Amino acid sequence: MITRVLVANRGEIARRVFRTCRDLGIGTVAVYSDADADSPHRAEADRAVRLPGSAPADTYLRADLLIAAARAAGADAVHPGYGFLSENAEFAQAVLDAGLTWIGPPPAAIAAMGSKVAAKKLMADAGVPVLPELDPGAVADSDLPVLVKASAGGGGRGMRVVRTLAELPAALDAARAEAASAFGDPTVFCEPYIEVGRHLEVQVLADAHGTVWSLGERECSLQRRHQKIVEETPSPMVDDRLRGELSAAAVAAAKAIDYVGAGTVEFLARNDGSFWFLETNTRLQVEHPVTECVTGLDLVAAQLRIAAGERLPAAPPEPRGAAIEVRLYAEDPARDWRPTGGTVRRFAVPGVTAEFDVPPRPGIRLDAGVADGTPVGMAYDPMLAKVIGWAPTREEAAARLAAALAGARVHGMTTNRDLLVRTLRHPEFLAGRTDTAFFDRIGLGQLASPLAGPDEVRLAALAAALAGAATRRRDARVLGGLPSGWRNVPSPAAAGGVRRGGADRRGGLPVHP
Amino acid sequence: MAGRTVEVGYRYTRDGLLVEGRDDVGRVTATPEEVIVEIGGAEHRLRTFGAGSPDVDVEGDGWSVALRALPRFPDAAAAVAAGSLVAPMPGAVAAVHVAVGDRVQAGSPLLVLEAMKMQHPVVAPGAGVVRSLGVVAGQQVDAGTVLAVIEAEGEP
Numbered sequence: 162m163i164t165r166v167l168v169a170n171r172g173e174i175a176r177r178v179f180r181t182c183r184d185l186g187i188g189t190v191a192v193y194s195d196a197d198a199d200s201p202h203r204a205e206a207d208r209a210v211r212l213p214g215s216a217p218a219d220t221y222l223r224a225d226l227l228i229a230a231a232r233a234a235g236a237d238a239v240h241p242g243y244g245f246l247s248e249n250a251e252f253a254q255a256v257l258d259a260g261l262t263w264i265g266p267p268p269a270a271i272a273a274m275g276s277k278v279a280a281k282k283l284m285a286d287a288g289v290p291v292l293p294e295l296d297p298g299a300v301a302d303s304d305l306p307v308l309v310k311a312s313a314g315g316g317g318r319g320m321r322v323v324r325t326l327a328e329l330p331a332a333l334d335a336a337r338a339e340a341a342s343a344f345g346d347p348t349v350f351c352e353p354y355i356e357v358g359r360h361l362e363v364q365v366l367a368d369a370h371g372t373v374w375s376l377g378e379r380e381c382s383l384q385r386r387h388q389k390i391v392e393e394t395p396s397p398m399v400d401d402r403l404r405g406e407l408s409a410a411a412v413a414a415a416k417a418i419d420y421v422g423a424g425t426v427e428f429l430a431r432n433d434g435s436f437w438f439l440e441t442n443t444r445l446q447v448e449h450p451v452t453e454c455v456t457g458l459d460l461v462a463a464q465l466r467i468a469a470g471e472r473l474p475a476a477p478p479e480p481r482g483a484a485i486e487v488r489l490y491a492e493d494p495a496r497d498w499r500p501t502g503g504t505v506r507r508f509a510v511p512g513v514t515a516e517f518d519v520p521p522r523p524g525i526r527l528d529a530g531v532a533d534g535t536p537v538g539m540a541y542d543p544m545l546a547k548v549i550g551w552a553p554t555r556e557e558a559a560a561r562l563a564a565a566l567a568g569a570r571v572h573g574m575t576t577n578r579d580l581l582v583r584t585l586r587h588p589e590f591l592a593g594r595t596d597t598a599f600f601d602r603i604g605l606g607q608l609a610s611p612l613a614g615p616d617e618v619r620l621a622a623l624a625a626a627l628a629g630a631a632t633r634r635r636d637a638r639v640l641g642g643l644p645s646g647w648r649n650v651p652s653p654a655a656a657g658g659v660r661r662g663g664a665d666r667r668g669g670l671p672v673h674p
Numbered sequence: 675m676a677g678r679t680v681e682v683g684y685r686y687t688r689d690g691l692l693v694e695g696r697d698d699v700g701r702v703t704a705t706p707e708e709v710i711v712e713i714g715g716a717e718h719r720l721r722t723f724g725a726g727s728p729d730v731d732v733e734g735d736g737w738s739v740a741l742r743a744l745p746r747f748p749d750a751a752a753a754v755a756a757g758s759l760v761a762p763m764p765g766a767v768a769a770v771h772v773a774v775g776d777r778v779q780a781g782s783p784l785l786v787l788e789a790m791k792m793q794h795p796v797v798a799p800g801a802g803v804v805r806s807l808g809v810v811a812g813q814q815v816d817a818g819t820v821l822a823v824i825e826a827e828g829e830p
Contacts, residue, residue: 506731507723567736572723613737620711621732621739622680623693624720627704629743632726635706 163187163238163262163469167231168206169252170242171221172530173517173546174445175202178240180517181461190234192227194220196540201532208234215540221245222345224252228259238262238468240461244542247444248275248313249345264468266422266443273418274441277312278350284438287417289410292429292437295351297333302326304353309333311340312348317387319343322354355429357598359398360384361436362427363411364452366460366477367420368467374477375408376452379425382597383584385498390577391584392448393485394455397555397593403434414441422467423449423460432596447547450526451484453519454551482523483555485562487581489571491543494580494609500543505535506573510548512565523552525565537574545576555593559585567612579612580605679744757805757826759796761819765789767809772822776804784822785809802826 165188168175179189179202191206196215203209210230212220220226222245231239239256241247247265250272256263265271274280281291295304300323309332311319319340321332333349341347364376380396381389399407411426418441425446430436449460456478467473491501508531514524529546537543548569550562563585566578584590589603600608613621683694691702700712709720723731730741768788772778778798787794802824809821 506729564736568733570731570733570738572731572738572740573729611737611739613734613739617734617737618680618739619682620713620718620720620734622682622741623684623699624704624709624711624722624732625725625730625741625743626682626684627691627702627709628706628722628725629730631704631709632706636726 163264163465165190165207165234165236166238166240166264166465167192167210167227167234167236168202168240168242169221169227170240170245170247171197171200171202171541173202173528173544174242174244174447174530176205176530177517177528178242178461179205181459181465184459185462185465187465188236190231190236192221192230194540196536196538199534199536200530201535202530210234215538217245217541218342224249224255227252228255228261231256231259231261236261238264238465240264240464241444243442243444243447248442250275262468264422264464266420266424270418270420271443274424274443275313276348277310277440278348280441281438283417284414287413289414289438290436292352292355292439295353297329297349297351300326300329300351304351306354306356307351308354309336309349309351311336311344311346312350313340313344313346317384319349320387323351355431355597357431357596358382359396359430359432359596360389360427360439361396361399361407361430362425362442362446363407364446364449364460365411365415365420365424365426366458366463366467366473367415367422367424368473369421369470370472372473372475373412373415373420374473375412376456376458376477377480378404378407379446379448379451380595381448382595383599384597385494385600389448390488390490391485391581391595392451393483393555393558394451395480395483397595398430398432403430403436407436410436410438414438423464447488447544448486450528450547450549451486451551454484454526454549455480455482457481457519459519482551482553483558484549484551485555485558485585486547486549487562487566487585488544489546489548489566489569489581490577491537491545491574492577493575494577494605498577500539501575502537502539502543503574505531505533505537505545505571507533507570508535508545508572509570510546510565511568511570512561520551523557525550525561545571556591559591580609582612583608583610680741757802757824758820759784759799759822759824761787761815761817761821762794763787763789764816765794765814767811767813767815767821768793770807770809770811772804772807774804774807778802778804778824784824787815787821796821798824800824800826 166182167190168178182189189206191203191209192212193203194212194215214220239261246252250268253263253268285291306324309321319336321336323329323332336349337347360382361378363378367373378396378399379392379394381392383391414426423445425442427439428436429439492498510527512525513527514520515526517528526549531545550558552558563582567582685692693699698714703710706725711718721733728743732739765787768786770785771783780800782798784796805823805825807822
């Protein structure tokens with residue numbers, strides 16, 4: 162019996178887990194670093210424990226502090242979210258050793274999959290196709306291009322594409338340093354790099370009594386810096402035959418390691434339907450909401466029930482419709498995806514029909530880590546929110562999601578919003594040609610250009626000037642009832658200048674009241 | 675468009691709003707939070723946030739623009755070298771009392787501006803040395819013209 166859950170994470174995933182806990186009558190505990198003192202996840206939990214400092218290594222990666230926090234706040238279970246310590250077998254074991262319930266797979270299953278190197282061998286033995294692993298010290302010219310990956314990695318960290326042997330040593334060093342800092346394990350390996358591929362993954366759910374479900378695939382091919390930004394289910398390239406093959410491979414992978422809980426088996430596929438096992442993520446994925454929308458399942462609730470020993474029904478629910486998720490980032494795609502950051506002045510998405518939950522009928526789901534006034538710094542991943550469109554068809558889901566995003570209120574920083582809208586409306590996307598080369602092929606010049614063209618900017622400037630005049634008029638103490646700009650003789654035009662925002666918007670120009 | 679400056683010129687006339695450079699703008703209703711502009715017969719509703727403050731966000735129909743208001747009446751003193759004395763009004767330089775290199779005390783008369791038939795003494799804001807003089811007696815100056823630069827005592 163779980164009565165109070167500590168979420169060893171931050172931002173939107175902490176809020177996501179809290180929502181399910183509230184629905185199940187389970188108490189919640191947040192942990193927060195100093196950088197997250199004003200984060201909504203802290204305010205939303207029943208109890209919160211401070212983790213002094215801001216660097217991940219001082220805060221969300223400190224297993225000892227997290228377990229002490231669980232004790233201090235009276236939690237009897239720990240949910241790791243994704244990232245940070247979510248795939249760290251020692252942390253899972255430490256949680257269990259402290260007498261707490263670990264909401265995740267058994268430490269042995271994490272360990273078996275946590276090393277990507279070992280996982281590939283295990284999968285090959287189980288008959289799942291894998292890409293050959295290359296020894297970083299023995300990469301030859303004929304192997305190029307290769308991908309350097311962190312064995313303990315995820316989220317694109319510690320990953321490098323290498324096209325010439327001369328680049329290899331520096332790429333290995335950088336990947337090792339990133340991997341050590343993000344995951345506490347510097348091991349890296351190389352594998353052949355597939356230039357144009359499709360990233361497919363299968364959501365599995367397994368109970369402790371031998372039942373393993375495949376909940377279908379997600380396609381997450383649209384990535385930047387090897388990090389996904391658009392994810393959807395079902396994949397436009399997967400037919401029933403391929404779905405059957407992928408699901409069978411994923412279930413075999415889960416059974417091979419006695420997997421329990423929610424997990425994801427990732428594959429790299431070519432357009433011809435050939436595929437290779439990439440890795441297994443032994444945790445909830447960022448993109449789990451699309452699967453929740455089409456299946457109607459609450460995967461966090463399923464994790465909690467499985468952790469409490471409950472059985473899954475014999476067969477999973479049939480999926481309904483199509484769902485697409487986009488990740489809204491505080492970053493500027495036009496400037497090499499540079500993180501922007503700042504303080505969120507206002508945040509709202511129109512037409513949201515559910516938050517952190519499956520909408521009651523097709524609609525827009527929002528999982529946001531920020532609210533009005535939340536500071537967004539450089540300490541962590543600059544994701545602001547996930548917005549999910551769910552509709553009877555893929556086309557409708559894309560259109561509805563694009564409209565919600567285009568109307569979204571995200572004031573205070575440059576974001577990738579306009580790029581996401583242009584992507585969702587692009588003919589190549591709508592035709593399902595969403596391979597990993599999508600952004601390079603279409604070009605950021607087109608995709609990252611602002612939704613507001615020169616006419617809209619001029620109109621906005623006029624509106625800003627007129628609203629400014631209306632504000633001064635409202636606040637005027639003398640003759641406030643006169644219309645703005647009233648003259649008894651014709652007069653020259655009033656002038657109002659405004660500067661279009663951008664990365665330099667916080668430049669601090671002198672301002673007249 | 676990021677970083678570009680957009681100038682807006684408008685004027686209220688007896689027939690309504692006149693926007694410089696466009697003749698398709700019809701009826702306009704403006705409050706601090708919302709501006710409705712009729713363009714070519716169709717009303718466009720624009721939501722404005724932070725109007726009157728430096729950072730203004732404007733949302734239209736499926737787009738939004740972040741703007742930073744520039745000063746309506748640029749403060750010339752803010753744009754010149756430290757220690758510069760600028761003409762507070764347009765006028766003529768009636769007299770110059772100091773030369774480059776002179777030491778001055780706070781309140782020392784430096785020069786006299788004549789405007790609107792009145793003489794306005796310009797005095798040193800603090801003790802220092804006259805580093806440069808931008809004007810000579812008899813010269814016409816605009817508001818904001820740098821008259822003299824005083825280097826404060828103790829600075830290099």
